[in-house]
Amino acid sequence: MARFNALKTKYADLIGDHGLDIRIGIATGEVVVGSIGTDKSRAYTVVGDCVNYAHRLEKANRIYGTRILASNETADLASSDVEMRDLDHVVLLGTEQVVYLYEVLAESGHLSEERREWRKNYETAMGFYRDGTFDQAFPLFEKVLEFNDADFAAQLMMNRMERLSRREQDREWNGTWVVRDPYERRDVES
Numbered sequence: 001m002a003r004f005n006a007l008k009t010k011y012a013d014l015i016g017d018h019g020l021d022i023r024i025g026i027a028t029g030e031v032v033v034g035s036i037g038t039d040k041s042r043a044y045t046v047v048g049d050c051v052n053y054a055h056r057l058e059k060a061n062r063i064y065g066t067r068i069l070a071s072n073e074t075a076d077l078a079s080s081d082v083e084m085r086d087l088d089h090v091v092l093l094g095t096e097q098v099v100y101l102y103e104v105l106a107e108s109g110h111l112s113e114e115r116r117e118w119r120k121n122y123e124t125a126m127g128f129y130r131d132g133t134f135d136q137a138f139p140l141f142e143k144v145l146e147f148n149d150a151d152f153a154a155q156l157m158m159n160r161m162e163r164l165s166r167r168e169q170d171r172e173w174n175g176t177w178v179v180r181d182p183y184e185r186r187d188v189e190s
Helices: 002-010 049-064 072-078 113-131 134-147 152-166
Strands: 024-026 032-037 042-047 068-070 082-091 099-107
Touching (some): 024 049, 049 068
Parallel strands (some): 024 068
Antiparallel strands (some): 032 042, 082 099
């Protein structure tokens, strides 16, 4: 991502104001790689559940305002090399299982003390959010937004808590949000 940003800066005059950006989804698992297809239509590609999972993670970046999301398995394997934020637990569109989303933040040891505090506040707030103790989560999410008012994920959680609180009597909260449409930011706008 750092190299991409450097290229955007270097070639800004060529790119212009086209909003060139990328999002990345990283999942760990078994895949099939190779030349797949028929004699008339063949492509060198990769297929498998893990590929679909990574694709869903890439699309989920739109919802959270993030750029790199990793699966739980990837986060476990890379935890000593990469700083991550435990972003959310969701059921993604097209699946029925709970998915743990981690935002990739920096290489290990390259996160400033302020950003470590920001991450700690967010993850503590998420613990309260998952337990359904929204009155304790809300002020911590506000602290997260004080540090970074563009933290779309924190605003998303606050909006979810408001929606869930309005439906207190009919909610069965288990700490996991069901993502209905990964292409829209409907969770925030409601």
